Amino acid sequence: MKTTLYYFTGTGNSLWAARELARHIPETELVPMAKWIHDGDHIPAPEGRVGFVFPVSIGSPPLLVSAFAEKINLDAAEEIFALVTMGSCGDGAWKHLNRILKKRSYRMDAAYSVKTPTNYLLSGDVLPEDQEIAVISVARSDLDRIAEKITHGDNSFEKGPLLMNIRNSVLHPLLKNRLRSQGPRFRADDTCDGCGTCELVCPTYNITVSGMNRPEWGNACTFCFACINYCPRHAIQSGTKTAARNRYHHPDVSITDMMIQNGRE
Structure with a gap:
């Protein structure tokens, strides 16, 4: 079958x-x-x-x-x-x-x-x-x-x-109707170099990087944490505590794999 x-x-x-x-x-x-x-x-x-x-x-x-x-x-x-x-x-x-x-x-x-x-x-x-x-x-x-x-x-x-x-x-x-408005919770700190990785891995096309500027988040977030975890410089934060925390994505799943999922290959 x-x-x-x-x-x-x-x-x-x-x-x-x-x-x-x-x-x-x-x-x-x-x-x-x-x-x-x-x-x-x-x-x-x-x-x-x-x-x-x-x-x-x-x-x-x-x-x-x-x-x-x-x-x-x-x-x-x-x-x-x-x-x-x-x-x-x-x-x-x-x-x-x-x-x-x-x-x-x-x-x-x-x-x-x-x-x-x-x-x-x-x-x-x-x-x-x-x-x-x-x-x-x-x-x-x-x-x-x-x-x-x-x-x-x-x-x-x-x-x-x-x-x-x-x-x-x-x-x-209680929380399901708030999920799409979570994009503004994320921000890029001073270590961001505008590489655009976050935009490429976002599955909802919710992130925009213009030139080498810092990313901007819209209101279509699906709260998947691809942006914060795939950022190569650990520059994306949410709240005051994530800067001190490590990042995780599956070691066998690359940025290219994420781009293919999102139709960006």
Whole structure:
């Protein structure tokens, strides 16, 4: 059976996870959601097995993922599943996606969550490198297991910790309408050299760099943290604490990979 994996990534974890699944599932194609959203073209209706691979964003899918799910034609899909990369709990994210699909008369057949290194600098520092490597190693094993389940049709809905699920279910309705206005939270400090990396990796085209000036953020932020984590000079900040914190993006996902996702290659 052909498998189409629609992926969205902010700092590389979800693209890496999609690639890991594709290594084990025959006849798998990876398709970036952001590129189709920006192209404005009709999204071809996939056949066979369809997977959505994306990170958690305050207990839900990123806004761009929700927009994609509201547009795609899944009439020819034989199976539909979600794989969520997350720091703590992914249930709320795939449940939210499932609600979108149910409203469109589609049924999700399975959902999985994989713990990956955090990129959320607003709540604390990223993991030390040795711990990042350890988390990625465990995630690789989890993805091997999940790929085997998907290949053999052993569908299931994997749930996370109850208390974290309750926390996310409370936070999401309170914060979801504020997400797009988060762009102005970011700024470039004096170490910025106007290289434009942040503009290239932004999946919502929310950042503009004119000449060698500092970037400007608009109001289409999807809060993915690509800009702050891929900046080669660590020049992008949010609040007063991020300057002292390290940065993270998946070591196997490059700026070029992000540009391809965003239709900027």
